[in-house]
Amino acid sequence: MKKLLKITLVAAILGALFSYGTLKFLYYKMEQELITYLVLNEEAKKLQDIYALCNGLLTTNPSNENLLSCNSIVSKVDKLSIQIEEKCPYISFYTTYINKLE
Structure with a gap:
């Protein structure tokens, strides 16, 4: 019993x-x-913030130019999120996996 206690400790x-x-x-x-x-x-x-404004503009005035502007912003956000994951892998790991456990 003492051996098991030592191993556990x-x-x-x-x-x-x-x-x-x-x-x-x-x-x-x-x-x-x-x-x-x-x-x-x-x-x-x-x-x-820019996308929120663009989305509001697109809702009120759905033109092709506004749609292209919003799509451009979305592609910039996608590139930025990839850049964050590449330059900050430990913070990305923390925010993705560990922070969700709390």
Whole structure:
């Protein structure tokens, strides 16, 4: 019984150390990407606002020119989201998987 307790205690300590190390590594990498992420995220927010205005304009005046403008903004948003995933992989991983668990 004492042997099982020792094995469980050692496994728990090793698991806690591994978890702590992993979290510190993830935090360090995310901290390095933070400035880039904030700049790209601000640009994405501006494009979101522009798209909201474009969508309202398209609703009130559905012309081909307005449709092309909105599609252009959507393609810029898609390119920007790919750029965020490429330049900030750890923050993207956190926001995609870990943040949804909370």
